[in-house]
C-alpha cells in the first residue's frame with residue numbers, strides 16, 4: 001500500500017524567516033527518496049509539512065488525491081528520538097499508538113505483536129524501553145509506525161543516534177521492510193553514504209531559504225564513486 005506525495009510551489013516560514021522557497025517535488029507511490037542537506041537547510045521542515053505538523057505559507061502538499069491539512073494515519077513518522085512512553089512495554093507503546101485508529105483491543109494487540117515481530121523484536125514485546133538498547137527502542141518506534149499500516153513513511157534521521165553497527169543493521173531492516181511493503185518512503189539524513197545505501201533517489205536540499213539543488217537517481221546496488229562525488233559536490237556548493 002502506498003500513495004504518491006506531491007509538493008507544489010511549497011514555501012514555509014517561521015515568523016518572518018522563509019526556510020523553504022516555492023519547492024516542487026513528486027514522490028511516486030512506492031518510491032524511496034532520501035533528502036540530504038546540511039544542518040538547517042529545511043529537511044525536517046519538508047518532512048513536517050508532509051506529516052502535517054507544519055503548515056505551508058504558500059503552495060500545497062497532497063498525499064494521493066487528498067490535500068494534507070494535518071497529521072493522518074496514512075502517513076507514519078519516525079524521529080531520531082524514539083519518544084516511547086517509559087511506563088509502557090514495547091507492545092503497550094505500539095498498541096497505544098493504534099488507539100487513535102479506533103481499533104478494538106484484540107486487533108490492536110494482534111497488530112502490535114505482528115509489527116514487533118516484523119522488526120525482529122518478538123522477544124522484546126513485554127520489555128520496557130529502559131530494558132531495551134537504542135537500536136531496539138528504534139525498532140519499537142518503527143513497529144509503532146508500521147502497525148498503523150501507513151502508505152507513506154516519513155523518517156527524520158531515524159538512525160542518527162545509533163552506533164555504526166546497529167545503524168547498518170537498521171538500514172538493512174528498513175530496506176527489507178520497504179521491499180516487502182512497498183510503502184512510499186521519505187528519509188531525511190545528512191549522511192551521503194546512508195542516503196546512497198538506502199534510497200533509489202537522492203535529493204539535495206540547500207541554500208537559504210532552502211531549495212532543491214540536485215535530484216539524483218541511484219542505480220540499484222550502486223556503490224558508484226562518481227555519483228557519491230557528485231552529490232558531495234552539490235552538498236558543498238551551497
Ligand SMILES: Nc1ncnc2c1ncn2[C@@H]1O[C@H](COP(=O)(O)OP(=O)(O)OP(=O)(O)O)[C@@H](O)[C@H]1O
Pocket residue numbers: 014015019037038039040041042043044045046190
Ligand atoms: N519551530 C521553529 N521555529 C523557528 N525556526 C525554526 C523552527 N524549526 C526550524 N526552524 C529554522 O528553520 C530552518 C530549517 O530547519 P530544519 O529543522 O527544517 O532544517 P534541517 O535541514 O532539518 O536541519 P538539521 O539537519 O539540523 O535537523 C533552520 O534555520 C531552523 O533554525
